[in-house]
Amino acid sequence: MKIWTALGRAVLLAVIVCCTAEANAQSAEVCAVPGYLLFGDSPLDRVNAAVTKEKTLKILVLGGTSSVLPGPEGERFSYPARLQVALAARLPDVHVTVSTKLMQRKTAAEMTDTIEKQIVDEKPTLMLWQTGTYDAVRGTDPEDFRATVADGVESLHTAGTDVVLVNMQYSPRTDSIVALGAYADGLRWVARELEVPVFDRHAIMRHWYEAGQFDLYAPTKDMKVARDVHDCLGRALSDLIIDAAHLEAREGNAPK
Amino acid sequence: MEAVVKPPVVTSTERDLRLDLFRGLALWLIFLDHVPNNIVSWLTIRNYGFSDATEIFIFISGYTAAFVYGRAMIQRGFIVSGARILKRAWQIYVAHVFLFAIYIAEIAYVAASFDNPLYVEEMNALKFLQTPDVTIIEALLLKFKPANMDVLPLYIVLLGMFPVALWLLIRNAALALAVSVVLYALTWEYGWNIPSYPSGHWVFNPFAWQLLFVFGAWCALGGAARLAPALRSPVTVWLAIAYLVFAFGVTLTWHLPRLGFLIPRWLGEWMYPIDKTNLDVLRFAHFLALAALTVRFVPRDWPMLQSRWLRPAVICGQHSLEIFCLGVFLAFAAHFVMNELFGGLHMQVLLSIAGILIMIAAATLISWYKRMESRGAPPKRPPDADLAGGEV
Numbered sequence: 001m002k003i004w005t006a007l008g009r010a011v012l013l014a015v016i017v018c019c020t021a022e023a024n025a026q027s028a029e030v031c032a033v034p035g036y037l038l039f040g041d042s043p044l045d046r047v048n049a050a051v052t053k054e055k056t057l058k059i060l061v062l063g064g065t066s067s068v069l070p071g072p073e074g075e076r077f078s079y080p081a082r083l084q085v086a087l088a089a090r091l092p093d094v095h096v097t098v099s100t101k102l103m104q105r106k107t108a109a110e111m112t113d114t115i116e117k118q119i120v121d122e123k124p125t126l127m128l129w130q131t132g133t134y135d136a137v138r139g140t141d142p143e144d145f146r147a148t149v150a151d152g153v154e155s156l157h158t159a160g161t162d163v164v165l166v167n168m169q170y171s172p173r174t175d176s177i178v179a180l181g182a183y184a185d186g187l188r189w190v191a192r193e194l195e196v197p198v199f200d201r202h203a204i205m206r207h208w209y210e211a212g213q214f215d216l217y218a219p220t221k222d223m224k225v226a227r228d229v230h231d232c233l234g235r236a237l238s239d240l241i242i243d244a245a246h247l248e249a250r251e252g253n254a255p256k
Numbered sequence: 257m258e259a260v261v262k263p264p265v266v267t268s269t270e271r272d273l274r275l276d277l278f279r280g281l282a283l284w285l286i287f288l289d290h291v292p293n294n295i296v297s298w299l300t301i302r303n304y305g306f307s308d309a310t311e312i313f314i315f316i317s318g319y320t321a322a323f324v325y326g327r328a329m330i331q332r333g334f335i336v337s338g339a340r341i342l343k344r345a346w347q348i349y350v351a352h353v354f355l356f357a358i359y360i361a362e363i364a365y366v367a368a369s370f371d372n373p374l375y376v377e378e379m380n381a382l383k384f385l386q387t388p389d390v391t392i393i394e395a396l397l398l399k400f401k402p403a404n405m406d407v408l409p410l411y412i413v414l415l416g417m418f419p420v421a422l423w424l425l426i427r428n429a430a431l432a433l434a435v436s437v438v439l440y441a442l443t444w445e446y447g448w449n450i451p452s453y454p455s456g457h458w459v460f461n462p463f464a465w466q467l468l469f470v471f472g473a474w475c476a477l478g479g480a481a482r483l484a485p486a487l488r489s490p491v492t493v494w495l496a497i498a499y500l501v502f503a504f505g506v507t508l509t510w511h512l513p514r515l516g517f518l519i520p521r522w523l524g525e526w527m528y529p530i531d532k533t534n535l536d537v538l539r540f541a542h543f544l545a546l547a548a549l550t551v552r553f554v555p556r557d558w559p560m561l562q563s564r565w566l567r568p569a570v571i572c573g574q575h576s577l578e579i580f581c582l583g584v585f586l587a588f589a590a591h592f593v594m595n596e597l598f599g600g601l602h603m604q605v606l607l608s609i610a611g612i613l614i615m616i617a618a619a620t621l622i623s624w625y626k627r628m629e630s631r632g633a634p635p636k637r638p639p640d641a642d643l644a645g646g647e648v
Contacts, residue, residue, distance in 0.1 A: 040513070065377035074373075105380065137381040139456040146529065172599075173366050174378045175292040176591040177359075177385070179403035182459075189529060192516065206293070210599075217595050219371040226374035 030213070031232035037203050038236060039243050042195040046162040047245035050125040051094050057087065060122050061100040062111060063130030066169050068102060069226055075100070077227040080128075082234025090238060090249040099124075107135045108145055112152040119159045126241070127156055128199070130166035132183040142182035149190045157194070164240065165191055165198045170205035172217045197244045199237055205229065271323075273561040273570055274554055279316040280573030280619075283583055284612050285309035290404045290587035293594070295601055296608035303511070305503040306530055306542040310407060314465060315543065317411065317576070318472025321418060322425065326477055329422055338419035345415035351581045352408040356395045359402045360388065362588055384454075394453035401452065401459070404584055410460040413450075414469045417462075421470055425477055433479070436470035439463060444534060457533070464534040468543070480551075487548055496545035503542050568616040575622045579615050586611040 051057050061067055061080040069078045084098035101118060103111050108131045118127075129152065135145050149165070156163050167187050168180050184202055191198040209216045213232075214225055242249045285300040286309045302308035321341070328337035367382045385391060385402075394400035398409045424432040442448065443464050449457035475483070486492055506527070509515045519527075530536045560566055572579045590607040597603070 036514075065380065066375075070373050070376055133377055133381070137384060138454050139452050141456045142533070143529070143531070144456075169375070169378070171375050171378045172595050173370055174375075174382065176588060177363055177366065177403060178378070178381060193524075193528075210293075216372075216374070219369055221371055221373070223373050226372065229374055 031235050033204050033207065033236050033239075037200055037207060038240050040191075040197055042191065042197045042244060044126065044162045044164070044197065044241065044245040046160060047126050047241065048247065051091065051245065051247055055093060056095045057091070057097070057126070058122070058124045059083070059087075059096070059098040059126045059128060060118060060124035061098065061128045061130065062103065062115070062118065063100070063128070063166065064106065064133055065102070065104050066133065067100055067130050067166075069223065069230060071223065077223070077230055079230040079233040079237065082231045083237045084234075086235045086238035087241070090242060090251075091247065092250065105134055107138055107140055108132070108148045108152065109140070112148055112155075115152050115155060116159070119156065119161055124161055126162045126164065128164050128166055128237070129153075129156075130201075132180065132187060133168045133178075136168070136178050136180045136183045140183075142186050145183055146186040146189055149187060150194060153190060153194050153196055162245075163196050164237075164244075165196055167198065167200055167202050170202045170209060170216065172209060197240060199240055201233065204233075204236060208232070272556055274550070274556060274558075275316050275320055276570040276573035277561060277566055278312055278550070278573070279320075279576055280569035280571070280579075282309040282312040282316070283572050283576060283579050283615065284569070286313065286407075286580070287583035287587055287611055287615065288608055290584060291590045291594075291604070291608065291611070293599065293604070294590075294608060295604045301546075304507055305500060305546070306507070306536070307539045307546065310460070311468060311535075311539065311543040312546075313407070313576075313580075314410070314414070314468045315472040315547070316573075318414070318469035319476040321415070321469075322422060322473030322476035325418070325422055326426060326473075329426060334419065334423055337422070341415055341418050341422070345412050348408055348412050348415065348577060351577060352398075352405070352412065353396065355405055355408070355581055355584055356392075356402070358585055358588065359405065360392070362592075391453075397453075399451065399453040404587060406459040407580070409458070410462055410465055413462040414466055417466065418469075418473075421466075422473065425470070425473055429474055429477055429479060433470060433474045436467050440467040440535075449533070459533055461534050468535060468540065487551055492548055493552055496548045499541060499545045500549070503538075503545075568619075571619040571623050572615055575619045578622055579619055582615055582618055583611070586614060 047057060059080075067078065067080060068074055075081060078100075080098045080100045084096055087094075087096045087098075099122065101122075103114070111129075111131060115127075118124075129149075131149065132145075153163050153165070165187050167184050180202065187198055190196070205214075205216065208214045208229070214229055216225070216229075241247075285302075288294060288297045288300050289302060289309065291297065297303075300309065325337050325341050328340060363382060363385050367379070367386055370379060370382065391400050395402075398412065401409055421432060421436070424435065440463070443461065448463045449461045451457055452459075471479075506519065509519055527538065530538050532539065561570070590611055593607060594603055
C-alpha cells in the first residue's frame with residue numbers, strides 16, 4: 001500500500017516539475033510561435049526573385065483597423081512598421097519598404113474593388129491582405145466571402161504580386177459574440193486552393209494568450225501590451241516571409 | 257405506472273427511447289461545441305466526420321414531430337393538429353427571444369468593460385451590434401441571429417411549414433419525400449435562402465435543411481419499416497463503414513494540414529467546400545451512414561436503454577427545447593467564467609462536466625414537474641405532445 005502511495009507522489013512530483021520546466025521554457029522565448037502555426041508549403045516566388053535579383057522588397061499591407069494602433073505614434077509601433085524593422089535587420093543588403101493601406105470597416109468585397117488601383121499605384125512585390133473581421137460582423141455569406149478573396153488573390157497574381165493572407169485577431173472577450181470560424185475557414189480554403197501562405201494571426205495570438213505570454217483579456221488603456229503584440233506579429237511575419245520565399249537571412253532578433 | 261395502465265388510443269408503436277437517447281447526446285455535443293476554445297469539444301463528432309450534432313438534432317426532431325402530431329392529425333384533423341404545431345413553433349420563438357435578451361446583456365457587459373487599444377476594430381464591431389433599436393427588431397423578425405443562435409430560427413421555420421408537409425406525408429408519404437427532395441435540389445440550383453441582417457443569408461438554410469426534417473418525419477410514418485430490409489443487408493453496413501472511414505480520413509487532413517497532400521487535387525476540387533449552410537450532400541450521406549449503423553447495432557429493445565446509466569441522456573432528450581436553450585446559455589456562461597477567472601485545461605473540463613450536470617438536473621426537474629402536473633390533471637385529455645414526453 002505504502003509503495004503505491006509513494007509511487008503516486010513521485011509521479012505527481014515528476015509531473016509538476018515537468019510542467020513548471022515547460023512553462024519556464026515557454027516564457028523564456030518571447031514571441032515564440034510553434035512552427036506548425038507559421039510555416040506551410042506555399043511559396044513566395046516573386047518575393048524570392050525580387051530579393052535575389054533586384055535586392056528590393058516592397059510590401060503593401062491592405063487591411064482594417066487592426067493593422068494599425070491608435071494614437072499619434074500608433075503607426076510606428078504597429079505590425080507593418082515592426083515587420084519592416086525585422087526584415088531590414090535580417091536582410092541587411094536588401095532595400096525593404098512596408099507601407100499600409102487602411103480600409104476601415106470594409107468587407108473583402110469592398111477591398112477588392114480598390115485592389116487593382118493599389119497595384120497600379122504602388123506596384124508592390126508582396127501584398128499582405130488582412131481581412132475577415134468586418135465580414136464576420138456584417139454576416140457576409142461565407143461562400144461569397146471565399147469567392148471574393150479567391151478573385152482578389154487571382155487578380156493580384158495576374159498582376160505579378162505575391163500574396164499572404166492575414167486572418168482575424170484573436171480576442172477572447174468577443175470570441176462568443178462574433179462567429180469568426182466560417183471566415184477563418186474561408187481564408188484557409190482559398191490559401192490551400194491557390195497555394196498562398198496564410199498568416200494565422202488568430203491561432204498565433206491565441207497561442208500567446210494560452211501560453212500566458214500576453215493577457216489579451218484584461219481591459220487596459222495602456223499601449224504596452226498592444227505594442228508588444230504588434231512587435232511579435234511583425235517578427236513572426238518576417239519569419240513566415242523569409243521561410244516561404246526561401247531567402248537566405250541572418251539569424252537572430254530584430255532590434256526593438 | 258400510468259402509461260402501463262392506460263394504453264394510448266391509437267399508437268402504431270411505442271415510444272422509441274433511442275430517439276431520446278441520441279437527441280440528449282446531441283444536445284450535450286451542441287453545448288460542448290458552443291463553448292469557444294473547449295478542449296472537451298474534441299470529443300464531439302464534428303471532428304471525426306462531415307456531419308455534426310445539428311443533423312442528429314434536426315432529424316430526430318422531424319421524427320418525433322411526425323410521431324406526435326401525426327397521430328393528432330389522424331385523430332383530430334388538419335386544423336387541430338396544425339394549430340398545435342404552430343403553438344409549438346410559437347413556444348420556440350419565445351425561447352429564442354429569451355436567449356436573445358441574454359445575448360444583448362452579454363454584449364452590453366463586454367462593451368462596457370472592454371478597453372484595449374489592441375482591439376479598436378472589435379470594439380467598433382460591438383458598437384454596431386449595440387444599436388438595440390435596430391437589432392432587436394431584426395432579431396424579432398428572425399433576420400439578425402447572433403453567434404450560436406441559428407438552430408432555433410431554423411426549427412421555427414421547419415415547424416411553420418410542417419402542418420402542410422405532415423398532411424401530405426400522411427396521404428402520400430413517397431410524394432411528400434419527393435417534393436422535399438425537389439425543393440432541396442432547386443435550392444441548390446437557384447441558390448434560394450432567406451436574407452439575414454445586416455447582410456448575408458441564414459446560416460442554416462431552411463429550404464435545404466427541411467430535407468432532413470421531412471426525411472425524419474417520413475421515417476416515423478412507416479419509412480423506417482420500409483427501409484429495414486435494406487438496413488439489415490451487409491452491403492449497407494459495409495458501405496456505411498467505408499464512407500465513415502473515408503470521412504474520418506478527410507477530416508484528419510483538416511487537423512493535420514501536413515497530410516493535405518493525401519487528398520488528390522481532383523477530389524478536393526469536387527468535394528470542397530463542404531457546405532453546412534445548404535446541408536451538403538456529403539454531410540447528409542455522413543448522417544445517413546451514422547444512422548444506418550446506429551439502427552443496425554442499437555436495437556429498439558436494447559436493455560441498456562432502460563438502464564439508469566443512460567437515463568440522464570434520455571431525459572435531456574425528452575425535454576429538448578428547454579435543454580437546448582439552457583445549453584446555449586451555459587455555453588455563454590462557461591465562456592464568461594473561463595475568461596474572467598481562468599481558462600486552463602482543467603477549467604475547460606470542469607465547466608464542460610458542470611454544464612452537462614446542470615442540463616441533467618434541469619431535465620430531471622422538468623420531468624418531475626410534468627409528472628406531478630399530469631397526476632393532478634383530469635385524465636380525459638389525450639396525451640399532449642409535451643406530456644407524453646414526445647416533445648419536439
